[in-house]
Amino acid sequence: MADLRALRVGLRARRRAGICCLLLALAGCAQLVPQTMALRTGWPAGVARQVELASVPFFPQSQYQCGPAALATLLNHAGVKITPEALVDQVYLPARQGSLQAEMLAAPRRYSQVSYLLAPRYDDLLREVAAGNPVLVLQDIGPLMTQWHYAVVAGFDYPAGELHLRSGTRKSEALPFTLFERTWMKSGYWAMVVVPPDRIPATATEARWLAAVMAMERTGDREAATLAYAATLKRWPGNLPASIGLANQYHAAGALKEAEAVLREASARHPGSTVVLNNLAQNLSDQGRQQEALAQIDQALQAQGPFAAEVRETRRLILQRLAAQRPQGAPARPGSK
Amino acid sequence: MRPIMKSLMCRSLIVALMTLSFQTARAGMIGADQVAASVQPDRTAVLSVLSRADTMAQLRAQGIDPAMARERVAAMTDEEVQALAANIETAPAGGVSTAAGVLAVVVVAALVWYFAFRK
Numbered sequence: 004m005a006d007l008r009a010l011r012v013g014l015r016a017r018r019r020a021g022i023c024c025l026l027l028a029l030a031g032c033a034q035l036v037p038q039t040m041a042l043r044t045g046w047p048a049g050v051a052r053q054v055e056l057a058s059v060p061f062f063p064q065s066q067y068q069c070g071p072a073a074l075a076t077l078l079n080h081a082g083v084k085i086t087p088e089a090l091v092d093q094v095y096l097p098a099r100q101g102s103l104q105a106e107m108l109a110a111p112r113r114y115s116q117v118s119y120l121l122a123p124r125y126d127d128l129l130r131e132v133a134a135g136n137p138v139l140v141l142q143d144i145g146p147l148m149t150q151w152h153y154a155v156v157a158g159f160d161y162p163a164g165e166l167h168l169r170s171g172t173r174k175s176e177a178l179p180f181t182l183f184e185r186t187w188m189k190s191g192y193w194a195m196v197v198v199p200p201d202r203i204p205a206t207a208t209e210a211r212w213l214a215a216v217m218a219m220e221r222t223g224d225r226e227a228a229t230l231a232y233a234a235t236l237k238r239w240p241g242n243l244p245a246s247i248g249l250a251n252q253y254h255a256a257g258a259l260k261e262a263e264a265v266l267r268e269a270s271a272r273h274p275g276s277t278v279v280l281n282n283l284a285q286n287l288s289d290q291g292r293q294q295e296a297l298a299q300i301d302q303a304l305q306a307q308g309p310f311a312a313e314v315r316e317t318r319r320l321i322l323q324r325l326a327a328q329r330p331q332g333a334p335a336r337p338g339s340k
Numbered sequence: 341m342r343p344i345m346k347s348l349m350c351r352s353l354i355v356a357l358m359t360l361s362f363q364t365a366r367a368g369m370i371g372a373d374q375v376a377a378s379v380q381p382d383r384t385a386v387l388s389v390l391s392r393a394d395t396m397a398q399l400r401a402q403g404i405d406p407a408m409a410r411e412r413v414a415a416m417t418d419e420e421v422q423a424l425a426a427n428i429e430t431a432p433a434g435g436v437s438t439a440a441g442v443l444a445v446v447v448v449a450a451l452v453w454y455f456a457f458r459k
Contacts, residue, residue: 067435093412098402101435105424109415141434153434190432217373218417232372248372278370285369310374312365320367 036184038125038192046161047126050133055158055167056080059137061174062087069171070094070102073139073153074110076169077197080137083114101151104141104193111197112219115227119204119215123192125184127206132156134205136196137169143189151190200231209239220248228252236265243273250282259290277308281317288317293325351390388418391425398428 033040046052060079064072064087071090078085093110094102111118121127121138128138138156143149154170159180166183170176178186187194196204200219203212216231232249235242246269253262266283273279280303288296300318304311392413399409413421424431 069436070434073434092408096399096402096404096433099433099435101433103424103428103431103433105416105420105431106412107434109412109420112415113411141432144436149432150436151432151434152436213376214417217376218420220372221417222415244372244376247370247375251369251372254369278375282369285367310365310370313367313370316365316367 036181038188039180039184042125042161042180045126047130050126050130052161053159054129054133055160056132056135056137059155059157059169061169063172063174067100068095068102069153070107073155073169074102074107074197076155077137077139078111078114078116081111081116081197081199083116085114102153107139107153108195109218113222115200115219115223116197117200117215117219117231118195118197119207119212121194121196121204121206123194125180125192128156128194129159130205131196132159136198136204138194138196140168140187141190141193142183142186144186149189152186156194200227201234203234203238209242213242213244217244217248225252225256229256241272243269243276243278246272247278247282250286254282254286254289259286262286263290275306275308277303277306277310277314280306281310281314284321285317288321288324293321293328296321297325350393385418388421391418391422394425395421395428398425402428 058080060076062072062075062079068087068091071087071094074090074094075085075087078090090110093113094106096103096106108118108120121131128140131138140154140156142152142154144152152171154168154176156166157169157175158167159165160167161180164179164181165177166180168176168178168183198204200216200223207215213235216228216235219231220228229249229252232245232252235245236249239245246265250262250265250269253259253265263283263286266279266286270276270279270283280299284296284299284303286296287293287299297318300314300321303314304318395416396406396409396413399412400406404412416424
């Protein structure tokens, strides 16, 4: 009897020790994949647990060219018909046998699409995929040495614990959430999306979206920049650089009335802004309405904000045009010097 | 003229030109980027001109033709160019399709065995 009791005590002790070891191991594991662990208790609000973006195309990569293949995937999904071969010239570095992250971000701009770098969070990646935007990620897939690889997340099934990637030569590679995090964390959780100019990513913040739009404006076309600024203003009506950007695009395209409307709206929201006053004055002057322009530019001078030199130059131009309008020999108006 | 001297002179000229050009403001529309610009727009602009030239040269050294290098750098923002100019040699370059680590382990093990155990 005593032996049996001793045996049971022994077994219970061993089981407790086993459980302790398992818990310790799990705690260690939790350290290995912190964001996956966080998802267990904090699944992002409003995001479905199963998403599949079947319309995301697949471009099998050739050797070392996962960059062009992954980028072609995103660009085609955004509406740009392009092959990986055409992108090799723009993102592939022969000497490094791969593609740099900065170039992956820059290339879509040349096709008038906006590339947006996500925050380094699992939540954001899942939210973007759930919103219909495939996400391009940088992984380290080497078991020993570092081996960088680009792939596209096109879906996930949380109950089954897997993400679905377009990766390499596999149209649907299923990776467990844990394993994916291990490969993804090495790049600092680097992830990007490519969107048409009027489609703001689900996780975009005001400042970073504006920066992405202005980056696209460098090499994108005028229409795309106009669309992007208009979308920015629609979402964040108080955004001053977007007002200025939109008005400038209209102005450069010769749509002076539209530019004026945007600037008037901006001046109502940002009274006393030197930039708005200056640009409105310039716009009115270009429409031939010199007296109104002068009134605006004098307000800008009075406001004594930044860009004082630009304001003075604009005022000089308006006065020149006024003087040119005046018939020869007529007396100068008081206070027009 | 030696290449280093030429490069140094080019950089000095660029800096001089940029410094001079910022004395004069112009009439016309002020840009959105100026509104959103950081505190020291002049200095940032000078740095970015140099970084762009640097990055273009580095891309050419990595096997890209000059015209393409210029286009690729033109699509990047000032911040991106400055960051890249600093670490283009070591920045991650995604490219592999499958992990080749297993083969590497085998090769390394074989080499170790060969050198350790040969007479």
